[in-house]
Amino acid sequence: MADDYQSPRPIYMQIVDKIMLQVARNELKPGQKLPSVREMAIESGVNPNTVQRTYGELERMQIVETKRGQGTFITKNKEIVEEMRKKLQFEVVDQFISKMKELGMTEAEMIDQLHYYMKEREGE
Template identity: 50%
Template sequence: MGYEFDKTKPIYLQLVERICWRIVRQELAAGEKLPSVREMAVQSGVNPNTVQRTYAELERMGVTETRRGQGTFVTTDTEHLANLRETLKTSHMMQFVKKMRAMGFTNSEILSGVQTALDSVVEEDGKEERYDV
């Protein structure tokens, strides 16, 4: 199977980002077990050492916790998960605003553009589109 990766960014960081997005989108719930290192390596098409580094980074961030002999689980600290969601939102919004300002757009033009985009992102069936990292 495998994912497509951006060659300009370390793969383990891209996996960290994908897992964080899945948590934020509630595809992975608090307390849910992540695939084993070997399973995730096969699913992602990467070396198990890369997945091990990914899981170590997620644990360092407080997003996951390792239970000896059981595996890696999404943290049950819902406050930390809420902070993760807010942090991701803020980070992506800041990147977007900086890029728009660098192109010369004013705040009102940015706000107008965001509103137009929000109005047009809904598919015909009324469900919002999902974007993968």
């Protein structure tokens, strides 16, 4: 099933983001083989060149390793995976803080609101 790509971000970067999120959530495990470029292109509904660019970017970021004749694999380097997780977490927190500041909230108000939200979620 093809993914829905609508962001102004390039499609290959949207696929990079998706794979990084899957690694961060441990849906893709260290050492796990990714689909071939052709399989991923069909699965994602994009051109194989887009997937090739995606895999190249992930390799540049050291999230994957390509083994000639075997395929592309998620890195087994736990430090790289943990660093990527922390980077993703930081980006989410940074976006949250920016949006809350746009609403005119102080740091104390953000923390109070976060505590309130978490308490409400526990009740669900």
